[in-house]
Amino acid sequence: MNKRxxxxxxxxxxxxxxxxxxxxxxxxxxxxxxIPSCRKILDDxxxxxxxxxxxxxxxxxxxxxxxxxxxxxLFIPRLTSISxxxxxxxxxxxxxxxxxxxxxxxxxxxxxxxxxxxxxxxxLEAVYKIARISGISKNKAKSAYSKALSDYRAFREKxxxxxxxxxxxxxxxxxxxxxxxxxxxxxxLGHQYNIYDAGMNMNIIKKLKNKGVEVVTIDMSSSGELRExxxxxxxxxxxxxxxxxxxxxxxxxxxxxxxxIVYVMxxxxxxxSFVCSMAERRIRKFSEIPFTVITLDEHTGEAGVDTxxxxxxxxxxWRRADENNFSAPG
Amino acid sequence: xxTDCYIGIDVGSxxxxxxxxxxxxxxxxxxxxxxxxxxxxxxxxAMGKIEKNWSKSLYVQGVGTTGSGRQLASxxxxxxxxxxxxxxxxxxxxxxxxxxxxxxxxGGQDSKIILMRNGLVYDFAMNTVCAAGTxxxxxxxxxxxxxxxxxxxxxxxxxxxxxxxxxxCAVFAESDMIHKQQAGHSAEDIVAGLCYALVRxxxxxxxxxxxxxxxxxxxxxxxxxxxxxxxxxxTLGTDIIIPEHYDVMGAYGAAVIACSQRKMKKTSFHGFGxxxxxxxxxxxxxxxxxxxCEVIEIASDGKVIARWGDRCGKWSDMRAV
Numbered sequence: 001m002n003k004r005x006x007x008x009x010x011x012x013x014x015x016x017x018x019x020x021x022x023x024x025x026x027x028x029x030x031x032x033x034x035i036p037s038c039r040k041i042l043d044d045x046x047x048x049x050x051x052x053x054x055x056x057x058x059x060x061x062x063x064x065x066x067x068x069x070x071x072x073x074l075f076i077p078r079l080t081s082i083s084x085x086x087x088x089x090x091x092x093x094x095x096x097x098x099x100x101x102x103x104x105x106x107x108x109x110x111x112x113x114x115x116x117x118x119x120x121x122x123x124l125e126a127v128y129k130i131a132r133i134s135g136i137s138k139n140k141a142k143s144a145y146s147k148a149l150s151d152y153r154a155f156r157e158k159x160x161x162x163x164x165x166x167x168x169x170x171x172x173x174x175x176x177x178x179x180x181x182x183x184x185x186x187x188x189l190g191h192q193y194n195i196y197d198a199g200m201n202m203n204i205i206k207k208l209k210n211k212g213v214e215v216v217t218i219d220m221s222s223s224g225e226l227r228e229x230x231x232x233x234x235x236x237x238x239x240x241x242x243x244x245x246x247x248x249x250x251x252x253x254x255x256x257x258x259x260x261i262v263y264v265m266x267x268x269x270x271x272x273s274f275v276c277s278m279a280e281r282r283i284r285k286f287s288e289i290p291f292t293v294i295t296l297d298e299h300t301g302e303a304g305v306d307t308x309x310x311x312x313x314x315x316x317x318w319r320r321a322d323e324n325n326f327s328a329p330g
Numbered sequence: 331x332x333t334d335c336y337i338g339i340d341v342g343s344x345x346x347x348x349x350x351x352x353x354x355x356x357x358x359x360x361x362x363x364x365x366x367x368x369x370x371x372x373x374x375x376a377m378g379k380i381e382k383n384w385s386k387s388l389y390v391q392g393v394g395t396t397g398s399g400r401q402l403a404s405x406x407x408x409x410x411x412x413x414x415x416x417x418x419x420x421x422x423x424x425x426x427x428x429x430x431x432x433x434x435x436x437g438g439q440d441s442k443i444i445l446m447r448n449g450l451v452y453d454f455a456m457n458t459v460c461a462a463g464t465x466x467x468x469x470x471x472x473x474x475x476x477x478x479x480x481x482x483x484x485x486x487x488x489x490x491x492x493x494x495x496x497x498x499c500a501v502f503a504e505s506d507m508i509h510k511q512q513a514g515h516s517a518e519d520i521v522a523g524l525c526y527a528l529v530r531x532x533x534x535x536x537x538x539x540x541x542x543x544x545x546x547x548x549x550x551x552x553x554x555x556x557x558x559x560x561x562x563x564x565t566l567g568t569d570i571i572i573p574e575h576y577d578v579m580g581a582y583g584a585a586v587i588a589c590s591q592r593k594m595k596k597t598s599f600h601g602f603g604x605x606x607x608x609x610x611x612x613x614x615x616x617x618x619x620x621x622x623c624e625v626i627e628i629a630s631d632g633k634v635i636a637r638w639g640d641r642c643g644k645w646s647d648m649r650a651v
Contacts, residue, residue: 040620199621203641284539290453303398308456311416315451322450 002030003134005110006071009034010060011092012079014165014192015219019152020075023127026144027136032071034063036170037199041066046298048102055266055297056193057091057098059200064099064106073108077126081117083223086240089271110134159219164205166196184316186213187252189279190264190272191241194296201264201296202305208262211313216258218248226251242275249279253287260290260316262309267297290315332389333358336592337380337599338585339373339407340415340578341365341399344438344465345551346372348380349581350388353589355425359383360578362551365438369399370628373406374605381602392592393599394418394584398439405628405636406609408600411588418583420444420451423547425586426573431543434562434570435579436532436552438465443536445543455536465552467500471507471524475517482521486557489522497527525557529565544568549576607631616640 005024007017013033021031035041037059045062053061067074076096081087091098096111112129116122124142131141159165186208188195195217198205205215218226226247230237237243252258261283265272276293283291292312294305335358338349342365350359361379365372380388394411395403396418404412415437423430424446433444441464445453457464472482486492493515496506503524510520546568552558553576563570575582607630614625623640637645 035620038620039622280539292454304456307398307414307416310414311451311454314414314417315454318450322448 002028003073004030004032004071006064006067006074006107007031007033008060008063008067008074008076009036010063010197011056011095011193012082013063014169014196016152017169018155019148022151023144023148024075026147027131027134027141029134032067034066037063037197039199041199042298050098050102052268053091053098054268055200056191056197057095058298059193059197060095061099061102064103068103068106071107073110074106075110078111078113080113080115081240082114083116083240083243084120085117085236086243087117087238088240089269156219160222162216162220164196164215164217165192165219166198166205183212183214184259184313184320185216185257186260186262186316187216187218187248187258188262188264189218189245189248191266191269192217192219194264194266200266201294202299202302204262204264204294204305204309207306207309208313211309213313218244221248221251229254239271239275241271242278245275245279246282249282252289253282256287258289259320260292260312262312263291263293265293265295267295290319332387333384334391335388336392336394336585336589337390338394338396338418338578338581338583338588339376339400339403339409340397340418340580340584341369341373341395341403342397342415342438342551342580343440344469345577346376346397346399347578347581348376349575349578349585350380350384351582351585351589353391355586355589357575357582360575360581362577365399369402370406370609370611373399373403374609377407377602377605381605390597390599390601392585392588392597394586394588396580396584401638402611402628406600406630407604408598409588410597410599411584411591413584413587415440415580416442416444416454416456417451418580418587419549420446420454420583421586422575422579422583423549423573424449426575426579426582427545427547427571429545430547430571432546434532434546434548435550436464436548436558437550437580440464441532441536441550443532443540445540453540455540457536465550467503468524468528468552468555468558471504471521474504475521477517477521480554483525483555483557483559485518486522486525486555487560489516489518491519492522492526493519495520495523495527497524497531503527522557522561525555525561526565528558529561533565542566542568545571547571547573549573549579551577553577614645616645618644 007020024031041062044065045058049058049061078096080093112126114126127141127145128138208215226244229250230243230247263276265276283289294308335350340347346363346365348361351357361376363372363376393407393409395409396413396415400412419435423433431446435442442456469479472479493510496502507520548570553572610629612627614627616623616625621641625637625639625645628636640646
């Protein structure tokens with residue numbers, strides 16, 4: 001029987017799952033993921049993890065707990081850097097250690113380090129390490145990875161054409177309500193694990209879509225283009241997400257085709273605390289684009305999110321009605 | 331002859347307010363009562379008061395609900411419009427105060443700032459995860475110090491040298507207040523210090539990076555607190571207008587929207603009789619999947635009239651039982 005490799009459905013899942021799923025399947029293993037984030041996953045995660053951790057890290061703990069007894073091994077890479085000269089959050093770099101200390105009776109964990117800070121080719125070193133752990137030849141691993149990379153690129157192409165990664169991963173589509181003609185385009189900005197995880201953000205994407213909003217995310221632009229847009233900063237951004245986010249903001253300001261920007265952050269996130277503030281200052285200084293922030297934590301009452309989204313879309317439609325000389329609002 | 335009217339209802343965390351207006355937007359009647367943790371009871375008693383005041387001489391043409399209990403109120407009364415409280419507050423201020431550009435609103439659990447430009451909502455912000463600096467915190471501190479909330483603001487006005495209170499967090503603010511009180515500061519200086527702390531917190535948190543232009547309007551229940559008003563005036567260095575109906579602005583806005591959206595269609599208002607029924611709300615923890623949604627079920631005279639709170643729609647779609 002094929003070995004089952006568990007890939008928890010949190011954090012960088014929304015960015016990289018298609019890559020790792022294809023890679024492990026090519027190696028002759030079976031990639032398995034956890035159920036979508038939900039109350040049970042969150043409760044388990046909160047109970048297991050360190051109190052100081054942020055919501056997405058707690059959620060990840062819950063996903064690991066859900067998977068650990070269903071798989072032969074877990075894939076929790078140590079992501080130090082996923083792009084040249086940039087880092088990601090240290091909590092994600094320390095993830096395998098946090099998980100090992102918080103959760104007992106884990107199956108073997110593949111925790112290879114992925115550090116592309118110096119050169120992006122370093123990914124192959126990680127691939128060979130995985131091969132060694134799994135008893136697979138270097139050549140087979142290399143060809144599996146190149147197949148995985150081409151599948152991943154196909155996934156990225158679909159996203160760049162405007163398909164939400166969640167729709168691809170969940171193999172379903174949420175069509176826009178067809179009665180509405182006046183759709184607005186709203187940029188949903190934030191870490192992938194905050195904006196796409198419906199169980200964490202109280203289904204923000206669906207809520208926006210129900211208001212007739214077309215949701216755009218940074219993944220729908222190529223990272224090369226966003227880096228280009230971010231290059232006007234006085235100094236290079238330290239974080240991968242920060243560069244892309246600021247690039248996206250600059251792009252929206254330049255192209256002037258977005259009706260609003262919603263920044264989703266989680267309470268206590270160090271990176272968000274300044275990327276959000278930088279983004280807000282830029283938007284206010286160089287544009288008139290409506291902007292709002294939604295801060296997530298362990299709330300389950302949805303009234304707060306509903307009120308903010310409704311008021312935000314009201315504001316957009318009110319402004320548009322004014323431009324077209326309709327009476328407002330409603 | 332019956333008077334045509336529109337009713338706006340704002341079911342908030344601390345107070346439940348009703349505004350009754352005519353079709354020109356004139357206030358005919360208003361009610362402000364405390365929700366006291368029981369929104370259905372508060373709603374029914376507030377509506378009962380309106381009915382009593384007018385003894386069947388009102389002809390209700392439309393109903394709008396707002397506030398965190400807007401969905402609940404809508405189910406019980408049959409609302410034509412259900413609107414969020416930012417939009418309703420903005421509409422109300424715009425209608426009642428000429429040239430308003432900044433709205434400061436502090437309610438029970440929420441505080442918000444709304445910027446208006448050319449009569450439109452230009453930008454807004456609400457407090458994030460923490461309710462420090464809102465009405466319910468002031469309530470709690472007044473109760474702890476043994477004052478009625480009505481005297482609390484006036485007490486602050488008597489202070490000549492407000493003490494510095496940590497305003498970032500309600501828990502820190504409370505412990506700071508206790509330290510100052512034990513050190514021998516007078517109650518009025520401590521209360522005045524608290525007012526400044528709340529204003530500082532509000533401006534740093536919500537108004538950060540926002541341009542506060544005159545005319546500035548302050549509304550919501552906390553606008554009754556003279557100490558907070560004074561602290562705002564002094565900190566902002568501008569005049570602050572407290573509209574006559576500052577305490578029911580959300581409800582007023584909801585009524586205005588209901589009025590502006592009246593079409594040929596008849597109102598869905600269930601009538602004043604609706605509030606005389608028995609309502610029960612109960613929580614059901616659905617365990618059919620791992621989401622474990624907390625479903626709310628509202629029943630009237632033993633019959634289920636609405637359910638919500640589920641993600642999948644299984645319970646909320648059953649409302650036509």
